[in-house]
Amino acid sequence: MSSTYRNIDVEIYGESHASEIGVIVKNLPQNQEINLDELQAFLDRRKSGKNVWSTPRNEEDKIEILSGLEYGKTTNSELKARIENKDVKSKDYSSISNKPRPSHVDYAVYLKTGAQIPIPGGGKFSGRMTAPMCIAGGIAKQILEKENIKIFAYVKSIANVSAKGYMDVDVEKINTDDVYASTIPNLEGQTVADKMTNAILDARANQDSVGGVIECIVLNMTPGIGDALYDGLEGRIAQSVYAIPAVKGVEFGAGFALANMLGSEANDSFIVKDGKIKTETNNAGGINGGISNGMPIVLRVAFRPTPSIGKEQKSVDVVTKQETTIEIQGRHDACIVPRAIPVVEAAVALAILDAKLDK
Secondary structure (H helix, E strand, C coil), X not given: CECCCCCCEEEEEECCXXXXXXXXXXXXXXXXXXXXHHHHHHHHCCCCCCCCCCCCCCCCCCCEEEECEECCEECCCCEEEEEECCCCCHHHHHHHCCCCCCXXXXXXXXXXXXXXXXXXXXXXXXXXXXXXXXXXXXXXXXXXXXXXXXXXXEEXXXXXXXXXXXXXXXXXXXXXXXXXXXXXXXXXXXXXXHHHHHHHHHXXXXXXXXXXXXXXXXXXXXXXXXXXXXXXXXXXXXXXXXXXXXXXXXXXXXXXXXXXXXXXXXXCCEEEECCXXXXXXXXXXXXXXXXXXXXXXXXXXXXXXXXXXXXXXXXXXXXXXXXXXXXXXXXXXXXXXXXXXXXXXXXHHHHHHHHHCCC
């Protein structure tokens, strides 16, 4: 599974229930110092089995760098890293053989390739594959941070519980330590995190799941990155983010709310602040005409509810062509949104690093 970035090349290999998964990254900037402890901590933020809302599948997710780093710095060789899968239970899927799970990839892949139904663990389409994505994206984040470009994300909403977003605060003064101190990172703290947790637990108690929205901020973005039409920065970021399973929507700045505004309300007026030209508002989300304008880049990413739920659901047997019902067994997240925060950061970091390398 290879990326479509213009300058760097990211190839993710393996499957959810394979012996290992990993990533190969080519054309990274050379001689960049990478802190492996920091990289491991970044990956650990998406680990399963440590929260009440996540799957009990317990993987160590220890990063093993196989090539591309010498004395802690990137080289001109491809960077290769792997993670072992140690807690696989493919037998959990035997009871629904030939019966596609609603809103999973099973039936679409069956139509495309004739593959077995269901695909154990989701195969290469599984959210498990975002672990190696976080390795590549975590490296990209560290490289960008050396240029003072800071990327962080947090939960904007889960189910019907919403928190403050970028329009409610000065994003340049956000203390990320405070944001990540909550069990579910958000801009209002633990009280809102508890409400979000309760919404997830209510769904789980009813053998159901919930989705939500993650907001991502890019501070100190280099202005003038991107171009028109197919080279627009929004499109390149969105394409990277859509590689994350369960993503169903991406919007920048005020996003869809712009459709209900007057031009006089939507436009970002120019001002001078601290001797620098800025905009008074940031409805455009830091990008005009596909080019970064120097303001913080802001985007929101919508995640659908996890399709694997315990409720009885309608399906069909693809062999007999008979309607039937299924009850999905196994280990699944009642909500993937909290674990997806570093994955969004990784996808955004890769797109921005790649776009910066155009120059």
